[in-house]
Amino acid sequence: MPHFIMDCSQSVLESHKEEFIIEQVHLIAYSTGLFDEGDIKVRINPFKKFIVGNKTDDFIHVFTHIMQGRTTEQKADLSKMVVTMLTTMFPDITNIAMNISDFEKATYCNRTML
Incomplete structure (x- = not known):
């Protein structure tokens, strides 16, 4: 955790490679200091x-x-920060947005917690 899931039109990937976009989102998320790098x-x-x-x-x-x-x-x-970065990377796309949802700690479970 955290999970950043980017839905986009296919043509977005014509401007930048998928790996580069993923790397940029990762870098912004890590730069906030809110998350451990290995968890993003x-x-x-x-x-x-x-x-x-x-x-x-x-x-x-x-x-x-x-x-x-x-x-x-x-x-x-x-x-x-993420929307600003994406707007810079994709200046011709007018529909760029992000929302954040919280996992509830009490109901979250992953394999290492079993």
Whole structure:
């Protein structure tokens, strides 16, 4: 944890390689000091078919899932940093967004916890 899952239109990957985008999201997440580097997970889901506002305009949306405990300000800053970086990388894409959801510590389980 945390998980950064980027949904985007397939054509986004024509501007930058997938590995480079993943690396940039990872670097921003680590630079915040909120997460241990080895815990950060980044994935990209490109879509060939989609509609955004009844159009087929390119889009990027990052869904981020983190363990509860960060402040609203920390989460807002993280979102702004990632969206700013993506806006710089993809200046022609007008639909760039991110949201953050908290994992509830009491209900979270992974294999090492068994």
